[in-house]
Amino acid sequence: MSSAALTFAPDRALPNVAYRDPSFFEAEKGGIWHGDWVFVTTEDHVGAEGDQLPVIIGNQPVLLWRNQQGELAAMSNLCAHRGTQLVDRPSNAKRIQCPYHAWTYNDDGRLLSVPFAPNDAIDKAAHCLPKYRVESWHGLVFVSLNPDVEPLTERFAAIEPHVVAHGIDQMVHRSDQQDTQEWGCNWKLAIVNAMESYHLFQVHPKTLEPFTPTRDAYYITGSARATATGGKAENQDDYLLISLPPNFVGVFNSGGFYWQTAHPIGAERCTIRTGGAAASSPGGRTNDRFRRWTSRLASTAAAYSLPDFLPEDKAICERGQRGAIGDFEPGRLVPIERVVADFGHYLNWRINGIEPPAVHAEEIR
Missing domain, CATH: 3.90.380.10 (Naphthalene 1,2-dioxygenase Alpha Subunit; Chain A, domain 1)
Incomplete structure (x- = not known):
């Protein structure tokens, strides 16, 4: 077409x-x-520190996470190692451990540990989880895979x-x-x-x-x-x-x-x-x-x-x-x-x- x-x-x-x-x-x-704001949930769904909610936006698995500072974050829900889905149901945790090879990430998407790998074998900074735009508008939560999308205050x-x-x-x-x-x-x-x-x-x-x-x-x-x-x-x-x-x-x-x-x-x-x-x-x-x-x-x-x-x-x-x-x-x-x-x-x-x-x-x- x-x-x-x-x-x-x-x-x-x-x-x-x-x-x-x-x-x-x-x-x-x-x-x-993959290019605009998409409504995903309401804030109470991830209201407590550590609350995690897996969602799909287009074809991209995304993890919505309330971090320990009380802020909402949205990041890839695929392990940076071999692409395994990290979280498959709503949960609460301070860290994520991949169910396949136990690569572990903090609530900012930073890779913390890689089991059975020498210290210099994996560049941890190069294997962080990609982060996405997330904003709340009157309790309604929107995520965008596009970093250049206009703020919700302008959109609405x-x-x-x-x-x-x-x-x-x-x-x-x-x-x-x-x-x-x-x-x-x-x-x-x-x-x-x-x-x-x-x-x-x-x-x-x-x-x-x-x-x-x-x-x-x-x-x-x-x-x-x-x-x-x-x-x-x-x-x-x-x-x-x-x-x-x-x-x-x-x-x-x-x-x-x-x-x-x-x-x-x-x-x-x-x-x-x-x-x-x-x-x-x-x-x-x-x-x-x-x-x-x-x-x-x-x-x-x-x-x-x-x-x-x-x-x-x-x-x-x-x-x-x-x-x-x-x-x-x-x-x-x-x-x-x-x-x-x-x-x-x-x-x-x-x-x-x-x-x-x-x-x-x-x-x-």
């Missing part, structure tokens, strides 16, 4: 080839998964005031109540579906539409870097939906924050992880359904249960993937889908190097 074939019009739907072609998927790895500057106004810093994240599923669709189908409210009346006529009507959704501000949209909700304050490309979408309602993230497995499969946070004392008015969701997030006694609209999203995204075997002339997006156009600009920016438009804002109704 030529670079020209990867370029598409952001004011139209993505072509089906973007959901099935392995060469498109390979282009995404370089420009997006346009939506920052709206997130703060919705009380994210007063909310408690709950990594122990997250859920992961595998969906039979391209990751872009899942994340675009999560960010737009146009489908609510058709896909969620009983679960979401009665409480967050499609007709009352609106655009606030955004660009290829991040977008904030909102909408009116029955018997509560307006909700705020944030889209953080490539793989994070979150929605704030009174007293709660529910999020969804997507990670590709291949061109036609992805993992979907959901989670959330809740204020210790939710304020404002809320209907019973939203109260039940946020109470599940806040409860330490009950296991987290997914909202009942997620199976409907899974079904429509997998139906979209089944349709991706054919080709069609991508249709023009309607105004309520402006967030999808922002995502199209993001893809052109990260894959084709096309500088995206400046931040756009609309008057809130």
